[in-house]
Amino acid sequence: MKKSAWKSLALALPLLAACGGAPQQDDAADGAPLEAQQAPLTAPTATVRFLTGWTHSQQGAIVRGGQLVVDYDLYRMTDCHLSTYNGVQVWDTLAYVRFLPSGQLFSGSVKQATGSTSFVSKPFEVTVPSDATSVETWFLTSGRTCTQRYDSNYGMNYAFPVEAQSPAAVAxxxxxxxxxxxxxxxxxxxxxxxxxxxxxxxxxxxxxxxxxxxxxxxxxxxxxxxxxxxxxxxxxxxxxxxxxxxxxxxxxxxxxxxxxxxxxxxxxxxxxxxxxxxxxxxxxxxxxxxxxxxxxxxxxxxxxxxxxx
Incomplete structure (x- = not known):
């Protein structure tokens, strides 16, 4: 059904960008991160992308019981990429995903080797808990010979709302x-x-x-x-x-x-x-x-x- 005949109202989508600072922590996030879970293939899937130039975007509703994919560009923050030991690159970038209000915490690498000295970004995927109302993410890059670097919206973390159910289908x-x-x-x-x-x-x-x-x-x-x-x-x-x-x-x-x-x-x-x-x-x-x-x-x-x- 065509819906283009109504009054037009142009709205711009702002690009959010920020970096640096240690991530916010709270008591609910203490302890070792949980491992990512796999949801049924029919579960709704949303993707949040963190790109070079300190921009990030969301595609799709983050829905309880669905999947959340975190796609992080490794070249967004390259401070530790020259960290080596015995000629081997020894650095990694970890994604942290915490759901509120219960504080379920997941983490995993977003780096995948394609050779001895070449790497590509690897999406990190988690299942959205059934009681979640929001989710926040941050990233940590570290290496054997470099200081830890956080990408965490200046310590505030990157926050996104979680929906109780999926939106209607495309009509x-x-x-x-x-x-x-x-x-x-x-x-x-x-x-x-x-x-x-x-x-x-x-x-x-x-x-x-x-x-x-x-x-x-x-x-x-x-x-x-x-x-x-x-x-x-x-x-x-x-x-x-x-x-x-x-x-x-x-x-x-x-x-x-x-x-x-x-x-x-x-x-x-x-x-x-x-x-x-x-x-x-x-x-x-x-x-x-x-x-x-x-x-x-x-x-x-x-x-x-x-x-x-």
């Missing part, structure tokens, strides 16, 4: 639009295929927008875009499908609008001929509503971005 998504012009103004409608030529690469904006409607969320008095998983799914020249978060733009009528920015990199600096893409939305991170050349669970045939430069 509709559509209304493609965007801009491939110098004025960078959103225009309704989107050609297929989108052709990227040298003029667009050098002088124009490159973004695709679409709207989504979730009853009780996108039409609520208070904007909470973090309750929705919004992603572009794309394949480059037939390679494996990739997923990246979409950027929240604000409210349009009773819908939320999300955007895919086609940045200069990798368009200008990697070989490619065509992107096949669509958007997908979810409120539980499990069941998805897709739009491409159709709308629904499958989304129909993918739309296309073609190279012409």
């Amino acid at each position: 509709w998504a559509g209304d493609w639009g965007g801009s491939f012009a110098r004025d960078c103004e959103h225009r309704d409608g989107l050609v297929d295929p989108i052709v990227i030529d040298s003029y667009v690469m050098e002088r124009a904006c490159r973004f695709v927008d679409a709207d989504v409607y979730v009853p009780g969320v996108t039409d609520a008095a208070t904007a909470r875009p973090e309750l929705i998983h919004a992603q572009v799914e794309f394949s480059v020249d037939g390679a494996a499908t990739q997923h990246k978060p979409l950027a929240f733009q604000g409210r349009v009528g009773n819908n939320y609008r999300y955007r895919w920015n086609l940045a200069s990199e990798p368009l200008a600096y990697t070989p490619w001929n065509a992107y096949a893409f669509g958007f997908r939305y979810s409120t539980d991170g499990v069941s998805w509503y897709r739009i491409a050349n159709d709308a629904g669970p499958s989304g129909g045939a993918a739309r296309t971005v073609q190279r012409s430069f």
Whole structure:
């Protein structure tokens, strides 16, 4: 059901960023951390991401009994990355996740080795306790030859609300639009295929927008875009499908609008001929509503971005 005819109210989603300081502790958190638990695959899943540049974001509602994934970029804080012993890197970054009011505490490494001297970020996943009303996280990087470094919002910890139940499912998504012009103004409608030529690469904006409607969320008095998983799914020249978060733009009528920015990199600096893409939305991170050349669970045939430069 299309919901874009109501009065528009643009709302911006603030990026929260802070670092440093030892984490807050309380009596409920004393003792050894508990190990992460595994929830059924049908449980709602939320992801909080901590990125370089001291920004962080949430996608999906954190729901009692569901899963919480903490995705921490190892290059957000690199103070101890040169810590070695006998030529071997000896440092680690631990995530701490504490649920309130009962104080259940979980911890685990967010670092995974891909070679003797190369590492990638490893998501840390926990089950949300049935009595939780909020959750806070912080991170500790330490090494054999460096001082411990906390990433803890200057000792206040990073806090997120926990919902008693999942939001309603996505009811509709559509209304493609965007801009491939110098004025960078959103225009309704989107050609297929989108052709990227040298003029667009050098002088124009490159973004695709679409709207989504979730009853009780996108039409609520208070904007909470973090309750929705919004992603572009794309394949480059037939390679494996990739997923990246979409950027929240604000409210349009009773819908939320999300955007895919086609940045200069990798368009200008990697070989490619065509992107096949669509958007997908979810409120539980499990069941998805897709739009491409159709709308629904499958989304129909993918739309296309073609190279012409």
